[in-house]
Amino acid sequence: MRYFIISIISLVFYASCATDNSIYEVGDDFIENNIQVRIIDTFSIKAGTFKIDSLITSSTNRILLGNVNDISLGSLSSKSFMQLTASNYVIDSDAVYDSIGMILNYDNYYHGDTTKIQTYKLHRILETVEPEEGDSFYNTSTLAYDSQTLGELSFTAKPNKSTDSLFIKMDNTLGKEIFDKIVDNDINNSDDFLQFFKGLAIIPNTTIGSHILGFNAQTTENTTGNSKMRLYYTIDDDDSEDNSYYIDFIISNAAKQFNEINSDLSNTVLKGFIDSEDIKLSEDTDNVIYAQSGTGITARIEIPSIKKLSELYENATTLSAELTFNPLEGTYDDNKPLPEALSIYIVDQKNRIIQQLTTVDGDASYAILNKADDEFEANTSYSIDLSDFVEQILFSEIDLNYALMIQFTDYTSNINSVTIENNPVTNNEIKLSVKYLNY
Structure with missing residues (x-):
């Protein structure tokens, strides 16, 4: 089966998703090219930081x-x-x-x-x-x-x-x-x-x-x-x-x-947390969000426009979905290294943990560190397989209002931290890319 680019088509997701990045038609053997693969990476992202009320710190050895x-x-x-x-x-x-x-x-x-x-x-x-x-x-x-x-x-x-x-x-x-x-x-x-x-x-x-x-x-x-x-x-x-x-x-x-x-936190941009439902949005915290183990400070990523994908075509399915984000340059070095993986949890609108994020095979899914090749590590990033999460949102009969919680894998036994950039000026925004098949 051959894939080839034919055009760029504009789609509007109620001002949530902007333009398709790429559209691929699938083969000449299909009837009038009714099967298409679309790559969409213009979802709106709502990123913020919240603070978990308390973490268990006994039994950590x-x-x-x-x-x-x-x-x-x-x-x-x-x-x-x-x-x-x-x-x-x-x-x-x-x-x-x-x-x-x-x-x-x-x-x-x-x-x-x-x-x-x-x-x-x-x-x-x-x-x-x-x-x-x-x-x-x-x-x-x-x-x-x-x-x-x-x-x-x-x-x-x-x-x-x-x-x-x-x-x-x-x-x-x-x-x-x-x-x-x-x-x-x-x-x-x-x-x-x-x-x-x-x-x-x-x-x-x-x-x-x-x-x-x-x-x-x-x-x-x-x-x-x-x-x-x-x-x-x-x-x-x-x-x-x-x-x-x-x-x-x-x-x-x-x-x-x-x-x-x-x-x-009284002298920081995160001052004044009321409770675990209080979210400090990235635009109010210098275009970054934070995760810190031991204290409950936690990064949160919400993608409310995922549900709009189901309105594109009556018959469609998600082939893959990947979320990527960049740690803020200057906040990590040899003395403060980035973790190779971060844990991802699904939370509801009140930031209550529903479950750990999983792959389509049911295995735990993590944010995996992709180190840059250059000495300045300018393109260092994390990537998350969101295929199962996107499918879950798309095919639910109710609006789940779910978001993603990002934390360290051992967030009860240390005080490590990571700063995630979400800045449109530097083009280091949190991005979701979905490969979508309609037929």
Whole structure:
């Protein structure tokens, strides 16, 4: 079957779709060329940014700590709260207390300027580590903690060294009290320990913008590179060259550790979100839209003119559909790389998630990064297969009013961000191209 271009025909989609880019007729063997393939890429796009009310940040297996300032997305800080337990509570009566401290092992995640000094402070949680509702903690969750500092550390980060760690020496009064209670058998199981010590809060310095770091938060005691609170003691033993011992207190349950992530947008173009239904359109945010994991800031793309395709011909079908968009130049580099893929969800008019976007085969569909060949990466873009989505809109008997939500694939465990351009002046607009067959 041969395809050849015959002409450019104007079509009007109620001022939503403009002119067809290309029209192809299919072969001389068909009756009077009644079969045509049309490529349409002049759909109107309604792009904006909204903010999800809350994201689950428990059970991520990551302690996320720090503070950063971003010109576009304001200041952001992350604290971490955790419940700790040990696998055994047995210390020999001849033992002598030594010290106690918190070991934080890097998991290689970082964001921001790691050359700046950061300070972490440890505080004792004052309430039971239980969510207010359900089984999960959110980025908006918090727990009361004692204002007295149990220990603190100022440091320069080395996040690329997975074998490296931070050690925050803690108050020996607390350590000796835990030690004595175990020796005296006042604490001999996790319930006893949690009655005495409900948990630990790690609070970063938020007075200067520095960086956000990730630390391992596993629930298995012998996991290599795991973070834990460690109590050291000694036992004089003539039969051993090493008389040093310790007990590790690890996170009791993945659901009992969460990160409180706070974002201040008051000095940005995104200030003043009312609720998750509030959308800041791209024309009001300097012709860009944003997605940021951890905070709920989310890019939204709506294409209201898709439904008009069904009015072209009585008998027609979509052969393919692709959405493309460009990350804003200057917002990414080697220190802030673009993700290879972004997750896409279908949302309704109130920004409630309906489902993850899928292909016609039912597989999850992602926005795939297409890197430019030139050194300036001027044509770097993302593309999304929207074939199934377009078909769903076209053949629904009701007006679905669906839009697309763009987020990071792991948007509950980090604070990465991407800025998407939608600017008619630079010709870097979000575009949908549909190949359409009428017969």
